[in-house]
Amino acid sequence: MSKKVFDRFNKNIGVGRVKESRFPFYLFWIILVTLLVTAGVNVAIILLMQNTKVPAIIQTHLLVFYWLFVAIALTVYVRYAIKKNYDEPLQEISDVTKEVAKGNFDIRIEPIHTEEKNIDYLDVMISDLNKMIEELGSIETLKQDFISNISHELKTPMAVIKNYAEMMQSPGADDEQLREYAGVIKEAAVRMTELISNILRLNRFEHQKIVPNFTEVDISRNLCDSILQFESSWDRKNIDLDVDVEDKAIIRSDGASLTLVWNNLISNAIKFSPEGGRITISQSSDKNSVTVSVRDNGCGMSEETVRHIFDKFYQGDTSHATEGNGLGLALVKRILVLVGGTIEVKSKEYSGSEFIVTLPK
Ligand SMILES: Nc1ncnc2c1ncn2[C@@H]1O[C@H](COP(=O)(O)OP(=O)(O)OP(=O)(O)O)[C@@H](O)[C@H]1O
Numbered sequence: 326m327s328k329k330v331f332d333r334f335n336k337n338i339g340v341g342r343v344k345e346s347r348f349p350f351y352l353f354w355i356i357l358v359t360l361l362v363t364a365g366v367n368v369a370i371i372l373l374m375q376n377t378k379v380p381a382i383i384q385t386h387l388l389v390f391y392w393l394f395v396a397i398a399l400t401v402y403v404r405y406a407i408k409k410n411y412d413e414p415l416q417e418i419s420d421v422t423k424e425v426a427k428g429n430f431d432i433r434i435e436p437i438h439t440e441e442k443n444i445d446y447l448d449v450m451i452s453d454l455n456k457m458i459e460e461l462g463s464i465e466t467l468k469q470d471f472i473s474n475i476s477h478e479l480k481t482p483m484a485v486i487k488n489y490a491e492m493m494q495s496p497g498a499d500d501e502q503l504r505e506y507a508g509v510i511k512e513a514a515v516r517m518t519e520l521i522s523n524i525l526r527l528n529r530f531e532h533q534k535i536v537p538n539f540t541e542v543d544i545s546r547n548l549c550d551s552i553l554q555f556e557s558s559w560d561r562k563n564i565d566l567d568v569d570v571e572d573k574a575i576i577r578s579d580g581a582s583l584t585l586v587w588n589n590l591i592s593n594a595i596k597f598s599p600e601g602g603r604i605t606i607s608q609s610s611d612k613n614s615v616t617v618s619v620r621d622n623g624c625g626m627s628e629e630t631v632r633h634i635f636d637k638f639y640q641g642d643t644s645h646a647t648e649g650n651g652l653g654l655a656l657v658k659r660i661l662v663l664v665g666g667t668i669e670v671k672s673k674e675y676s677g678s679e680f681i682v683t684l685p686k
């Protein structure tokens with residue numbers, strides 16, 4: 326089926342589009358006309374035979390043959406209609422399902438009717454199956470992308486470790502050089518550990534439906550603890566940090582998971598800020614929610630980047646020159662889904678970004 330026909334078919338077949346079972350006038354007229362015609366022919370044969378004085382035995386046989394013919398014709402027609410409308414589509418559904426079971430997700434089932442007025446329950450079933458195959462295909466692609474992304478992200482630190490270990494083995498390296506090489510190897514190992522912990526965290530949060538650790542959390546305190554962890558990083562970059570939080574903001578949530586949210590947002594703000602930049606972290610509450618905003622005056626993001634930042638392994642800088650693996654915001658998003666919060670992004674290229682998290686009270 327061409328993509329265009331498939332899309333139009335799916336559009337026509339929205340939920341509730343199947344005509345409710347009602348009196349089928351179309352079928353009624355066909356049956357009525359067929360009965361009238363066959364009965365009319367029957368009467369015509371009788372009248373014709375009376376006029377031509379055909380012997381009674383032949384008259385009877387002729388009528389029997391006539392009705393035999395009508396019965397055969399109707400049987401053939403009904404069989405054809407059933408085959409066309411049910412047997413063939415069901416056979417195709419069965420063939421396609423076998424193909425999908427073998428791992429072919431590019432296959433689609435041909436619709437029986439493509440016009441809205443003719444759509445029936447079998448069409449809805451075909452449309453649903455096609456959607457299911459499409460979904461399965463995209464899940465498979467995601468899985469493959471995920472594995473190839475992990476392999477790619479692991480390859481870089483592995484290559485660094487291998488090269489520097491070889492350099493350490495080469496003769497002539499003095500103590501200072503050896504210490505320097507060991508330092509690079511340690512850094513690569515730390516990056517690998519971070520990547521693996523993030524993958525494990527993401528995996529855990531993705532398979533979790535409910536966050537079990539709902540306790541009373543003071544968001545102001547939680548946020549300040551996270552900010553303090555980054556003291557050396559903002560100091561190193563001479564960043565001017567402006568913090569404006571309430572004394573207390575208690576909500577029921579998962580404190581440990583929220584710490585991961587603040588850590589990711591603050592580390593991004595520092596990472597994407599220039600030397601001597603400015604970061605503003607503010608927190609406020611109203612009757613129903615607590616809001617946290619992390620704003621920087623860093624490089625900002627293009628519209629295209631904003632569209633993808635929550636995708637796993639996505640990094641705006643496609644050369645992946647900046648640190649990290651593009652998993653931070655995917656994790657943030659997943660955690661916020663679990664704790665019932667939301668995140669909003671305001672960003673302009675070259676003039677900074679703001680991430681606003683809202684948590685229900
Ligand atoms: N404050 C920000 N300013 C500019 N760009 C940002 C900011 N925060 C995120 N981004 C963009 O979004 C991308 C994804 O962010 P994310 O936190 O998911 O990954 P990362 O920081 O690159 O790596 P990781 O979080 O795994 O260490 C970043 O690579 C960057 O392009």
Ligand SMILES: [Mg+2]
Binds near residue numbers: 589652
């Ligand atoms: Mg990050």
